[in-house]
Amino acid sequence: MKRSRPRNSRLAAALALAVAFPGTVSAQEAPPEDIGTDLLGIARNAESAAASTTPDPEDRPAEDERPFVAVPHELGGTEILPLPAGAIATYPDAGATGPGTQSVPHGGTLPGSTVAEAASSGADALAATAGAASGAAAEPGEMPESEVAEAERPKPLELLKGLWREAVASGDTSEGFEAWVSAALAPEPEAPTRPESQAARTREAAVALARRTGPVTLGHAGRVVTTYGESIPVAHCSPLKVCYIELEAGEQLTDTPSVGDAVRWQVVPKIQGWDPETVLLEIKPADDAPDTNLVIPTDRRLYSISLVNDPEYHTPILSFRWPDSEARAAAERIASRRAEELAVEEAGEAEAAIRAELTAAELAHSGVPTESGPQTAELLDFRFQVSGEAPFRPVRVFADGSRTYIDLHPRYRGPLPAIVAGRAEGNAALNTRVSASGSRLVADRVISDVWLQSGKQRVRIRRIAN
Numbered sequence: 001m002k003r004s005r006p007r008n009s010r011l012a013a014a015l016a017l018a019v020a021f022p023g024t025v026s027a028q029e030a031p032p033e034d035i036g037t038d039l040l041g042i043a044r045n046a047e048s049a050a051a052s053t054t055p056d057p058e059d060r061p062a063e064d065e066r067p068f069v070a071v072p073h074e075l076g077g078t079e080i081l082p083l084p085a086g087a088i089a090t091y092p093d094a095g096a097t098g099p100g101t102q103s104v105p106h107g108g109t110l111p112g113s114t115v116a117e118a119a120s121s122g123a124d125a126l127a128a129t130a131g132a133a134s135g136a137a138a139e140p141g142e143m144p145e146s147e148v149a150e151a152e153r154p155k156p157l158e159l160l161k162g163l164w165r166e167a168v169a170s171g172d173t174s175e176g177f178e179a180w181v182s183a184a185l186a187p188e189p190e191a192p193t194r195p196e197s198q199a200a201r202t203r204e205a206a207v208a209l210a211r212r213t214g215p216v217t218l219g220h221a222g223r224v225v226t227t228y229g230e231s232i233p234v235a236h237c238s239p240l241k242v243c244y245i246e247l248e249a250g251e252q253l254t255d256t257p258s259v260g261d262a263v264r265w266q267v268v269p270k271i272q273g274w275d276p277e278t279v280l281l282e283i284k285p286a287d288d289a290p291d292t293n294l295v296i297p298t299d300r301r302l303y304s305i306s307l308v309n310d311p312e313y314h315t316p317i318l319s320f321r322w323p324d325s326e327a328r329a330a331a332e333r334i335a336s337r338r339a340e341e342l343a344v345e346e347a348g349e350a351e352a353a354i355r356a357e358l359t360a361a362e363l364a365h366s367g368v369p370t371e372s373g374p375q376t377a378e379l380l381d382f383r384f385q386v387s388g389e390a391p392f393r394p395v396r397v398f399a400d401g402s403r404t405y406i407d408l409h410p411r412y413r414g415p416l417p418a419i420v421a422g423r424a425e426g427n428a429a430l431n432t433r434v435s436a437s438g439s440r441l442v443a444d445r446v447i448s449d450v451w452l453q454s455g456k457q458r459v460r461i462r463r464i465a466n
Contacts, residue, residue, distance in 0.1 A: 222316040227323065228301065235294075235318045236310040239287045245296070245305065246319045250276035252299045257281060260292030265307060267294065285309045300325075370400050371442065381446070388459035392417045392452060397461055399446045406441040406452070406461070415454050416441070422449030422460070 164180050167173045173180050214230030223246070226233045237243040259265045264286040272278045281296065289309045296303035305318070360374075367374030384397035384404075391414050396407040406419075419432050419441060431444040443450075452459040 219317075219319050223319040224315050224317065225319045225321060228303075228320045229323065232293075232304055232306055233318060233320075234306045234308055235283065236308045236313045236315045237283050237285045238311050238314040239285055239289070239309070241284075241314050243283050243315050244270075244317045245281040245283065245294075245303075246317055247279040247281075247296070247298060247303075248300065248320070248322055248325060249273070249278045251279060251301075252277075253279060253297065254299050255297045257297075258295045259307070260294075261290060264289035265292060265294075283307065368398070370405065371403065372400065375400060383464045385462050385464055386459060387462075390417075390452070390454070390457040390459050392454060392457075393459050394452070394461070402445070404443040404445065404447045406443070408439045408441070410439055412439065417452040417454040417457075417459070419443065420451040420453050420458075422451060422462075424449035424462070
């Protein structure tokens with residue numbers, strides 16, 4: 001879906017709203033290049049300003065210009081109050097003199113005898129002003145000028161909807177009004193800035209590592225099992241109790257384990273089992289032992305464990321899952337299975353080679369040569385009957401399942417006979433050829449009834465059915 005971010009249209013709308021509601025946004029507060037990026041905020045502020053009944057700041061008298069008086073308080077002392085408007089008319093701030101008036105300096109003290117008169121005069125003036133306002137509003141058929149100006153003032157949402165209609169008509173967007181406003185006015189999220197110094201990055205990494213929590217499960221015989229490498233594990237050890245940290249079977253310490261507070265935390269290596277041995281670390285905290293950490297160097301990995309002095313909760317044995325060892329064991333199992341498969345394949349290939357050598361030796365001694373190589377007699381079909389007398393009478397006729405071989409006498413030197421199909425062959429085609437030795441005729445299929453003919457002499461060959 002196409003999103004539209006019209007800069008010129010939004011700027012024009014922002015300026016129109018700023019002109020329509022000068023009390024909401026001023027040119028000094030919002031430069032033209034920034035107005036278009038917060039147009040929705042301008043509209044909301046303009047609606048709030050339109051709905052508010054606060055009078056125009058230019059028509060309201062400045063608080064700093066009104067005089068103040070000190071009025072005696074009923075509980076003692078004085079109270080500073082602004083002089084009411086009616087009292088200002090009766091008691092001007094600057095040296096007016098005459099009958100019935102009294103000069104009151106700005107910020108001075110009104111005499112006690114005139115306090116009641118000033119308050120009464122101010123109240124009368126306020127009542128007169130309220131009465132005039134209510135009388136003006138009560139006149140039928142008339143509307144105050146402020147309300148007329150407010151009614152004629154353009155609504156900000158109407159301006160925005162006009163811009164949206166123009167964008168839809170021009171094909172710049174196909175979205176609804178709310179989606180268009182959100183897409184056009186939502187600020188782009190700022191990319192998080194990374195700390196520049198190495199120390200700041202180190203602190204950031206330390207905080208992120210401290211917040212990491214890995215999965216913890218209950219193991220066999222009171223073990224608390226966590227996964228190595230996913231977080232810094234925590235061992236809760238109670239005073240007057242012993243907790244253990246169990247390493248991987250066969251894993252050996254390469255140095256003495258280091259504990260942050262070696263005075264109030266006692267760490268003693270132990271050995272359990274044999275072939276392979278398992279290293280256990282026995283941990284005892286004192287009553288006032290603070291939380292600290294333990295670092296364990298081994299020949300396979302480096303452990304970092306947080307130790308917490310917890311009188312209420314206790315970890316009997318802290319154990320681990322080692323993904324690297326599991327992956328290594330899986331790889332070893334795969335390699336071992338592959339090695340076994342290769343050994344079986346090699347043994348089979350060696351057996352096949354020996355069997356081929358024995359077969360070749362046997363065929364060389366007693367095999368019958370064919371076009372596909374020497375074959376043993378058991379694999380050939382010798383069920384053929386030869387009838388008739390002629391110098392070219394075959395000494396052997398056999399088939400290998402796909403061809404028929406007719407061997408003439410090795411000392412025959414006469415013309416080669418032609419192969420003529422008998423009645424049992426029907427009209428099937430029969431292709432024949434002569435071997436390189438010249439004493440063998442080869443048919444391209446297993447024959448059933450054929451004649452060998454040369455001149456007036458012929459010999460019949462038939463296959464014997466079972």
